[in-house]
Amino acid sequence: MTREVKVAAAQVGAIHRDTPKTAVMSRLISLLHEAADSKVQLVVFPECTLTTFFPRHLLQAEELEAFFEHGEITDSPDVKPLFEVSKKLGIDIVLGYAERTPEGVGYNISIYFSAFESRILQKYRKVHLPGTKEPFKEPNATNQLEKRYFTPGDLGFPAFRAPGLVPDTVKKGTVQAGEITAGKGDPIFGMLICNDRRWSEAWRMYALKGAELIMFGFNTGGHMAHLWGGRKAMTPEQAKTEALFHSRLVQQSNSYMNACWSISSARCGKDDGKYDLIAGSAICDPEGHIVAEAQTEGDELISAVIDLEDCRQGKEKTFDFARHRRIEAYGLINQQAGVSEPELLEK
């Protein structure tokens, strides 16, 4: 038996500080049409897809708010056309953007819109915000002000089933709640955002809910390692290669260790002609092999037919959690955020 879904990452190239959302929207819709031509069923867009990656700038309130979405995204005049096309083409989408709640809280959010149900099925708010609250003091450093503009996500890691993608799903009533349904039910999905992918806890939280596919967008500076002054001086080109190496490494290893497929989708290219973001959008299998990877640093659709049954080898053998995990030994993981070192020995 197979449970195949055709999936894609829609990588999005440079978006400048003054690029209007409508211009971005027409590019996203164009990528969706390209996906439809290839019979893709699910497209993953990047993190903060609709605008330039504004946390690199220290902004005044008015410009800052223009980068956020206020109110229900499906009602937004700017973004609504994307959902209309999604429904018309029958393609589910994952979309990241900056959310301002009615209470005034800012989140870095990703939503899963189901074409089958014509609604948002699930929301995920980024838990691991990188960067700083205060701008860097170094005059040439590129800021990363996510900790200033966003609040850590309050929705946990909400796994969910996506209907309408796998035709041969189980009939209601033949599977008990809590039963392991690999090979039977609608696929189990999870969303992460960018920096979350470097944190094994985030992947594990979804895997503990049986996730078969984890999807995330990212904005990753290719120049950061250079500017942050690693011990080994790097050229900007070396720093970019290093950033891409780390991005691949954590996607491949966490897919393997959690026996799930993953899709990563990059915002990339040079925003404003100078802020360099790595590309490398990729689809990775549950054994840690990349099966499709972007070849450009611009708008690009990469796709693959993925069989969710390929997760079973890992989930039932090496990573059969119920048989192998030893939770009595993991206490510190959620009891202590930072480091507590063993005592210094007397000399």
Place this chain on the structure above:
Amino acid sequence: MTREVKVAAAQVGAIHRDTPKTAVMSRLISLLHEAADSKVQLVVFPECTLTTFFPRHLLQAEELEAFFEHGEITDSPDVKPLFEVSKKLGIDIVLGYAERTPEGVGYNISIYFSAFESRILQKYRKVHLPGTKEPFKEPNATNQLEKRYFTPGDLGFPAFRAPGLVPDTVKKGTVQAGEITAGKGDPIFGMLICNDRRWSEAWRMYALKGAELIMFGFNTGGHMAHLWGGRKAMTPEQAKTEALFHSRLVQQSNSYMNACWSISSARCGKDDGKYDLIAGSAICDPEGHIVAEAQTEGDELISAVIDLEDCRQGKEKTFDFARHRRIEAYGLINQQAGVSEPELLEK
């Protein structure tokens, strides 16, 4: 400032079912002398170094017990010479073996013997035991009976400081207990064993204690994926390549995500001329790059000068746990061992 230590993995090739421990011992001592010639300060030997990897066999009590060490390992007539050479050469060693406690419990254990202090500084008992309690029913399958012969480790993940390796350590009294001492104190080490390396929780537990170097031995069958019947049929050669890919992947990614050096040491080659174990002993830096890797499938020493200060880039920036981890979102990780799936949606 640098805190350099010259370290090595002493990979150990084929050991047959009837190979006496004294024959193994002379090979280990030979590797220690080779290490001394290169001014190595710390040598990591593999998992269950002293005998063939016996959990592949369903054994009667008498043969089984001969594979275990009874009583203090430093008093064992067979193994004592290794510690004598360690002291004489001034080389610390990590050694894995099968331990039978006075109470009759079997553990897969690894010890850290300090030449500087002439004693065992720390013990680690393997937490993540792979395999099964009952032998496989398939007539040609190679068993993995660790769950039958061993009890999961009861010592947690005990990080410790190793004295005598870094000459320029802090003087007693100038550092407060609990203070972050990166760059100041004796190095902070942790041990894992084989399958533990695939479990992100194990690495994280050490990283939460500031580990700068994590060391592990392994016995990894190159043929297992083949015999376990993955969905994609593989030749034995492909399965071995895949096993090595996974071994590298988890070492590199977990070193990066925990900002620590790591040393892996393989028992490898063809035990009894037919049980194929992967090699690939490796030293990996805190950014996830392998800096030394075994080139053979036999006895081989690989070494590198590692600077523990290279951990700081990760520990103080991307993986500054205190600033970035969100423990309120990690609840399930130690509350639930197995998988609990989201409910099936109605169709």
